[in-house]
Amino acid sequence: MKIALGFIVLIATLASIAHASDPSPLQDFCVAVNDSMAAVFVNGKICKNPNQVVAEDFFFPGLNKPGNTSNPLGSRVTLVNVDKLPGLNTLGISLARLDFAPYGLNPPHTHPRATEILVVIKGTLYVGFVTSNPADPTQKNKLFTKYLYPGDVFVFPQGLIHFQFNVGNENALAFAGLSSQNPGVITIANAVFGSDPPISPDVLTKAFQVEKNVIDYLQAQFWMNNS
Ligand SMILES: *[C@@H]1O[C@H](CO)[C@@H](O)[C@H](O)[C@H]1NC(C)=O
């Protein structure tokens, strides 16, 4: 009897460890209250009184408008997450509009909390993701790429580094669903070379196996955020 109970506890523990996406809702909805002045912080956002919930809480307008791509990357991500649409709280989902100028790039980045499924509406995108370090140290991280045309759908698995590049000489447009109310984004170059304060060049010269002047140059760049 004791052994069986221990086994159940072990399985339950393993199951909760493996569960790395947003937790499931425990009610129909939990519209986020605007907690920008809150003194306590919880995992997610606290619920508005359900009796005061209105249709507007589940609504966000204006995603027909193109994002401004006049920037060095030539891309703009307009994310509709729980901060923009409070009804998304606890539902484990969000949406993004991606605009690209000709040859615009959404640079290598990861979403720590979400898988992304993308559909191209206009233009041609060269997209890809890289797998995590392989168990066999003689093998390399594997790159998967694809050219996408209007109507094509591609999925970027949770946490993996990925990018989208407009290879056409016209604007491109895509939309993406993300499996978190707050997917987060880590842009690789920004995080590594644009952190505040900067990462010690002693760390980066060894990590990237280059001279200090290369690191100085990279840390001196302006690493813009396109979202
Ligand atoms: C939340 O409240 C703050 C401060 O009152 C305000 O600046 C912000 O725009 C509000 N956010 C939303 C999504 O309404």
Ligand SMILES: *[C@@H]1O[C@H](CO)[C@@H](O)[C@H](O)[C@H]1NC(C)=O
């Ligand atoms: C787009 O962004 C650029 C650079 O920040 C700015 O100069 C321009 O006015 C913006 N365009 C629109 C339509 O907002």
